[in-house]
Amino acid sequence: MAQKVLDALTAKFPxxxxxxxxxxxxxxAWIKRENLIEVARWLRDDPAMSFDYPLFVTAIDWxxxxxxxxxxxxxxxxxxxxxxxxxxxxxxxxxxxIRLEIEVPENDARVPSLSELWPAFNWQERETYDMFGIKFDxxxxxxxxxxxxEFVGYxxxxxxxxxxxxxxxxxxDLLINPIKRxx
Amino acid sequence: MAVELTxxxxxxxxxxxKLSKMERAQNxxxxxxxxxxxxxxxxxxxxxxxVAAPKYDLARFxxxxxxxxxxxxxxxxxxxxxxxxxAPALKRVYDQMAEPKWVVAFGVCASTGGFYQxxxxxxxxxxxxxxxxxxxxxxxxxxxxxxxxxxxxxxxQDGRGHSQIAAKREELIASRTEE
Numbered sequence: 001m002a003q004k005v006l007d008a009l010t011a012k013f014p015x016x017x018x019x020x021x022x023x024x025x026x027x028x029a030w031i032k033r034e035n036l037i038e039v040a041r042w043l044r045d046d047p048a049m050s051f052d053y054p055l056f057v058t059a060i061d062w063x064x065x066x067x068x069x070x071x072x073x074x075x076x077x078x079x080x081x082x083x084x085x086x087x088x089x090x091x092x093x094x095x096x097x098i099r100l101e102i103e104v105p106e107n108d109a110r111v112p113s114l115s116e117l118w119p120a121f122n123w124q125e126r127e128t129y130d131m132f133g134i135k136f137d138x139x140x141x142x143x144x145x146x147x148x149x150e151f152v153g154y155x156x157x158x159x160x161x162x163x164x165x166x167x168x169x170x171x172x173d174l175l176i177n178p179i180k181r182x183x
Numbered sequence: 184m185a186v187e188l189t190x191x192x193x194x195x196x197x198x199x200x201k202l203s204k205m206e207r208a209q210n211x212x213x214x215x216x217x218x219x220x221x222x223x224x225x226x227x228x229x230x231x232x233x234v235a236a237p238k239y240d241l242a243r244f245x246x247x248x249x250x251x252x253x254x255x256x257x258x259x260x261x262x263x264x265x266x267x268x269x270a271p272a273l274k275r276v277y278d279q280m281a282e283p284k285w286v287v288a289f290g291v292c293a294s295t296g297g298f299y300q301x302x303x304x305x306x307x308x309x310x311x312x313x314x315x316x317x318x319x320x321x322x323x324x325x326x327x328x329x330x331x332x333x334x335x336x337x338x339x340q341d342g343r344g345h346s347q348i349a350a351k352r353e354e355l356i357a358s359r360t361e362e
Binding site: 146148162163 | 268271302311
């Protein structure tokens with residue numbers, strides 16, 4: 001349904017669109033990171049596009065990804081960037097959707113912020129920063145949103161230990177603790 | 184060892200009259216006038232409302248009046264999941280309550296963390312505050328809550344609550360240092 005959006009996008013920005021695709025009925029465009037702002041601005045402002053409804057920003061960690069169908073001992077050495085940042089947009093006027101995906105390497109996990117174009121992305125980008133540690137350049141207030149300031153690391157990265165807790169309250173000063181209470 | 188529950192006030196009064204100790208009288212008064220502080224964080228709160236509502240009627244046991252100020256309550260009901268971020272708030276609420284005080288962990292999340300085995304959930308509120316009675320269930324049935332309340336009342340009558348034991352220990356330590 002939104003194939004015409006992908007066609008228009010590819011015709012308008014042939015240098016910015018890496019490839020396009022269709023994932024379970026949702027149109028996806030892989031965008032180069034340095035062209036994201038101009039592509040997003042055009043998607044928002046062009047009357048034929050008018051993506052006025054920002055759905056979500058999130059990220060994917062591909063640290064242990066292998067393509068399906070390979071035998072388990074097959075060597076797999078395609079250099080794929082570790083993270084993908086997904087930006088899902090929707091147009092209430094024309095009733096079409098598009099997903100922009102930006103591939104981000106691990107050693108330079110930065111993406112230009114879209115919160116100027118769509119203010120609703122402010123907290124979503126903070127959440128992505130909180131969980132994945134991806135920095136959004138130009139964000140007005142990039143702090144942790146769910147976790148506390150003392151938290152070290154990014155818990156939704158797949159190399160974060162699954163049950164590693166970082167308590168705020170010391171566990172050994174209970175009311176009935178005999179170590180503390182005995183004079 | 185089976186726990187003998189006293190279910191009616193007459194039974195309980197007979198027990199008290201037989202023992203006739205000042206402490207027993209105090210505890211008898213305390214156990215029938217529990218003022219709850221509902222620390223409700225998650226879906227178990229619906230079940231807590233059900234217990235407090237007329238059908239199951241927590242008021243039959245004297246615990247009818249939820250006070251939303253920790254200074255006016257003596258039973259802290261931790262209802263639902265408590266995260267690591269929330270632990271300082273829970274500890275502070277507990278510290279603000281007047282002695283003697285009791286804690287009930289309502290549901291598996293408050294008791295053990297439940298199915299959250301991950302970075303953000305505290306594995307049971309007993310990591311931070313002492314808990315007197317644990318109620319299993321996700322969420323627990325109202326009957327389980329009433330059962331736990333009766334168990335707690337029994338503990339209060341016997342002076343086996345955590346804060347009661349701690350007070351006794353402090354008394355003991357003070358008397359020994361005087362000698």
